[in-house]
Amino acid sequence: MANSSSPEAPIPVGKVSALIGGWVDRLGAVWVEGQITQLSRRPGAGVVFLTLRDPDRDVSLTVTCFRQVFEQVAEDVREGSRILVHAKPEWYVARGTLSLRATEIRLVGLGELLARLEHLKRALAAEGLFEAGRKKRLPFLPHCIGLVTGRDSAAERDVLENARRRWPAVRFEVRNVPVQGVSAVARVTAAVEELDGHPEVDVIIVARGGGSVEDLLPFSDEGLVRAVAAARTPVVSAIGHEPDQPLLDFVADLRASTPTDAAKRVVPDVGEELARVHQLRDRARRHVVHRVEREEAGLAGVRSRPALASPYRLVDGPAEEVSQLLGRARRVLGHRLDAAGSDLGHTLARVVALSPLATLERGYAVLQRADGRVVTDPAALADGERLHARVAEGGFEVTVTQE
Known part of the structure; x- marks a missing residue:
């Protein structure tokens, strides 16, 4: 086709459409699974029109079937139902549109849905999205609570009334969204992401009343579960009643059994808190008094000892x-x-008595030669040699004269 066309010799639209139709015809019949978003059964018409949407992606296709094919499942099929169709793709050349011509329709069974959910649950658990270590603690007293729930629903009333009854000053950022049907997943996910980015929201509650497994399927959607896992704000799951456990319960930071339980778990009761404050204050007072009395008794015992008495x-x-x-x-x-x-x-x-001075005082003298030696032998003296004589009161010089 690319080789046979050019700006000078373009292919007409009708021929292109016919070529596309030829390619589509070669696809053959296939089994397709999806969720019904629109269902049109006009009285007296022999053809039923359905819009089939991929639950995990924003993609949809038109499906047509003869009335007798649809009548086989008409009692069980409605908008929001998940079905399997055996259909052959058809290309309408004149309008340039693609549709599926169904020859058989089957309702996706509950057992099969539960098996798929169990498989997805194991896969997400293996990634660590359900681990307790990644769950965030709820604030003790949230100033602003984000609430994602259906408009004018019992779940909304239960959360708002019970929360305000427990703490009248609490504020809410409410996002009313569809909680079942084809648009539920996208709207709930968008609301959670919006509230997660809200600077004043301290905790987010996703609430819905009870329902069948099919009704609660949006809260087991992989996209919603991953959005909650990625949220920085703590998320509380309050879906259905106690036995209901969509996958959102496992990834949420806290699972509440009911919307009423969510309000009680998120918002403290002002009366209970005041009573607890009084109890703690009384306990502290008793502890202090007991401690003072014990110290006074100990001090009195010390003072009574002899060391201080x-x-x-x-x-x-x-x-x-x-x-x-x-x-x-x-x-x-x-x-x-x-x-x-x-x-x-x-x-x-x-x-x-032994002092030489005492001897000198008795009239004796000590003669010393020039070198200081004491004279003991007269024969050692020379004639004319000068000597120093020391007496008791002083000394004087003498000269040796030979006789």
């Missing part, structure tokens, strides 16, 4: 002992000083 008693005994030791030391020291003085007097007397 008569503190001078501990000082008087050692003071008397010190006084006695001081007197004893003085006596011993005086005795030793007296003995030393007596010994010194005797020694002084002996020194005086």
